[in-house]
Amino acid sequence: MAIRGAPDVDWTGRFDELVAREAHLGAAELDDLGQAAWFTGRDDVSVRAWERAHLAFLEAGDLASAVRCVFWLGFTLSEHGDAVLARTWMGRLFELCARPDANTRTDASQQLCRAVARYAQGDAEGSAPLYRQAGELAAAAGDGDVDALATMGLGRALVQTGRAEEGFDCLDRVMLMIGSGRVSDRAAGPAFCAVVASLLARGDLERARVWTRDLGDWCDTQRGLEPFRGECTLHRATVMQLGGEWAAAAKAADEVCRTEKRLETLGNAWYRTAELHRVTGRAAQARDAFRRAAALGTPTQPGLALLHRDAGELDTAWNGLARARSGPLGPAERAEVLAAAVAVALDCGRIADARAAASELTACAAAFHTLSLRAQAAQARGEVALREGRTAGALPLLRAAWLDWRRLDAPHQAALVRVAIGSAARAAGDEEGAQLEFDAARTALEQLGAVPDLARLERLAAATTPVPADPGLSRREREVLELVAQGWSNRRIAERLFLSDRTVARHVGSILSKLAVPSRSAATAYAYAHGLVRIA
Structure with a gap:
C-alpha cells in the first residue's frame, strides 16, 4: 500500500x-x-x-x-x-447543515451522522442505506474522509446483517482508499482500527493479517500517536499469536498492559497476555492475567476454561463454557468458545454435547465463509466423528482442517489437527502412520513451547499397545460402561441398575483395567471409538 x-x-x-x-x-x-x-x-x-x-x-x-x-x-x-x-x-451539526448555504459536502457529513446514530441504536439494516447515501454524497463532493468512514460503516452493517462478502469487500475498499492517499490521517486512524477489529471479530484472519501489518506501518509513521497505538499493538499481538510468533506477541501484549489508558483495550491486553501464558504452560501467570482482565470487565472465556482443562478441572471448564455460550458473542468469539466446548466435552465424555457444539460451529462458519471459521468447524466435526468411531468420516474433515490452518500459516492449530489425524490413523490400525503424525506434531509444538499440548500428545503417543476391540467385558460391565459414557455418576448408575455404590465402583475399576485406560473419560473415548456403546 x-x-x-x-x-x-x-x-x-x-x-x-x-x-x-x-x-x-x-x-x-x-x-x-x-x-x-x-x-x-x-x-x-x-x-x-x-x-x-x-x-x-x-x-x-x-x-x-x-x-x-x-x-x-x-x-x-x-x-x-x-x-x-x-x-x-x-x-449542532444538524443545525448547521440546515442553513441555506449547505452543500453536498455538508449533506454527506449529515447523512453519515444519521447512519452512525442508526447503527448505534442497533439498527444495522436501517443504517446500511444511510451509509451508502453518505458515501455517494461524499464521493461526489470529493470528501475522501467522509467517503472512507461511510464505506467502513456500510461494510460493518452489511456483515452484521448477513451479507458478509459484500461487507468484507467494503472494508477492503476502505483500506485501498487509505493506501491511495485519498484519506487524511485523522480519518485513516479510526477507519484502520475499526476495519481490523471488525475482521478479527468475524474471524477473517486472512484479511486481518494483511491489514494489521499495514495498520502497524501507518502507526509507525505517526510520531507521538496516542489514540490508536494500544489497539494497533494488540491487533498485531493477536495475529502474531496465530502465526506462532508467541514471544513477540507476548512482548507486544505486555507493552499494552504497561502503557494503555483505555480500560477496554487494557482488559483485552490482559486477556491476550493470559492466553499466551496459558498455551506455554505458565498456569500461575495465566490465572493472574485472567483475574486482571476480569476486573476490567473483559470476558475470560474460552481461555480460562482451557486453563482449567489443562489442569484436569473438566467440570469447571465445561461450566464456564456453558455460561459463555448463553451470553451475547460476536462470530469469532462464539467460534472460539464453541471450539473449546467441543474439546472439553470430548474430554468429559459428553459426546452429544460435543456434537451439538460442532454443529453450531459449522453453522457459524457457513454464515461468514472465512477460512479460519471453516478450519475450526472441520476440525471440530472431525474430532467428534473420530470419538464416535467413524474414522473414515473423520479423516477427510481433519485433513481439510489441516490444509486450511496451513494456508493460514497457523502452526499451533495445524499441529493439534495432526494429533487428531494420528489418532484416526491409530483407530484405523495404522500405528506407524499414527506415530509419524505424532512426530510431526511434536516437532511443531516443541518449537512453539506449547507445554500443555505436548503433555497431552506424549500421553497419547505412549499408548502404543493396542487393546482388542472386544476386551472381554461382561454383560453387566457393558451396561455400566454405557452409562459411564453418558456421564453418569456411580450413585446414579447404582440406582438405575439396582446395585450398590460399591459394586458399581468395582465394575468401573474392572472396566478401566480391561480397557487399559486411566480414567472414566478415557474409557468413554475408547468405548465410542470401538463401538462398545450406542452413540447418544
Whole structure:
C-alpha cells in the first residue's frame, strides 16, 4: 500500500508548536491544533481547539469546514464515552447543515451522522442505506474522509446483517482508499482500527493479517500517536499469536498492559497476555492475567476454561463454557468458545454435547465463509466423528482442517489437527502412520513451547499397545460402561441398575483395567471409538 515508506508525521512537535501560539491561531491552524491534540492524547485541548475553529470557519463563511470540526468533536467525544456532549455536538451539526448555504459536502457529513446514530441504536439494516447515501454524497463532493468512514460503516452493517462478502469487500475498499492517499490521517486512524477489529471479530484472519501489518506501518509513521497505538499493538499481538510468533506477541501484549489508558483495550491486553501464558504452560501467570482482565470487565472465556482443562478441572471448564455460550458473542468469539466446548466435552465424555457444539460451529462458519471459521468447524466435526468411531468420516474433515490452518500459516492449530489425524490413523490400525503424525506434531509444538499440548500428545503417543476391540467385558460391565459414557455418576448408575455404590465402583475399576485406560473419560473415548456403546 502507498502508506509504506511515507514520511513520519511528528504530532508531538506539531502540537507543541501550535499550542505555543494558540491565542493567535486562525481557523485552519486551530483545526490543525485540534487534530494534533487528539493524536497526542490531549483531549481537552482538542475539544477547545475544534470549538474555536468551527466558530472561526463560520465567521469566514466556510460552512463545510465548520461542519467538519463539529463532526470530529462529536466523534471524539463519543469515542471517549461522553455520550451527552457528543449528542449535543451532533445536534449542532444538524443545525448547521440546515442553513441555506449547505452543500453536498455538508449533506454527506449529515447523512453519515444519521447512519452512525442508526447503527448505534442497533439498527444495522436501517443504517446500511444511510451509509451508502453518505458515501455517494461524499464521493461526489470529493470528501475522501467522509467517503472512507461511510464505506467502513456500510461494510460493518452489511456483515452484521448477513451479507458478509459484500461487507468484507467494503472494508477492503476502505483500506485501498487509505493506501491511495485519498484519506487524511485523522480519518485513516479510526477507519484502520475499526476495519481490523471488525475482521478479527468475524474471524477473517486472512484479511486481518494483511491489514494489521499495514495498520502497524501507518502507526509507525505517526510520531507521538496516542489514540490508536494500544489497539494497533494488540491487533498485531493477536495475529502474531496465530502465526506462532508467541514471544513477540507476548512482548507486544505486555507493552499494552504497561502503557494503555483505555480500560477496554487494557482488559483485552490482559486477556491476550493470559492466553499466551496459558498455551506455554505458565498456569500461575495465566490465572493472574485472567483475574486482571476480569476486573476490567473483559470476558475470560474460552481461555480460562482451557486453563482449567489443562489442569484436569473438566467440570469447571465445561461450566464456564456453558455460561459463555448463553451470553451475547460476536462470530469469532462464539467460534472460539464453541471450539473449546467441543474439546472439553470430548474430554468429559459428553459426546452429544460435543456434537451439538460442532454443529453450531459449522453453522457459524457457513454464515461468514472465512477460512479460519471453516478450519475450526472441520476440525471440530472431525474430532467428534473420530470419538464416535467413524474414522473414515473423520479423516477427510481433519485433513481439510489441516490444509486450511496451513494456508493460514497457523502452526499451533495445524499441529493439534495432526494429533487428531494420528489418532484416526491409530483407530484405523495404522500405528506407524499414527506415530509419524505424532512426530510431526511434536516437532511443531516443541518449537512453539506449547507445554500443555505436548503433555497431552506424549500421553497419547505412549499408548502404543493396542487393546482388542472386544476386551472381554461382561454383560453387566457393558451396561455400566454405557452409562459411564453418558456421564453418569456411580450413585446414579447404582440406582438405575439396582446395585450398590460399591459394586458399581468395582465394575468401573474392572472396566478401566480391561480397557487399559486411566480414567472414566478415557474409557468413554475408547468405548465410542470401538463401538462398545450406542452413540447418544
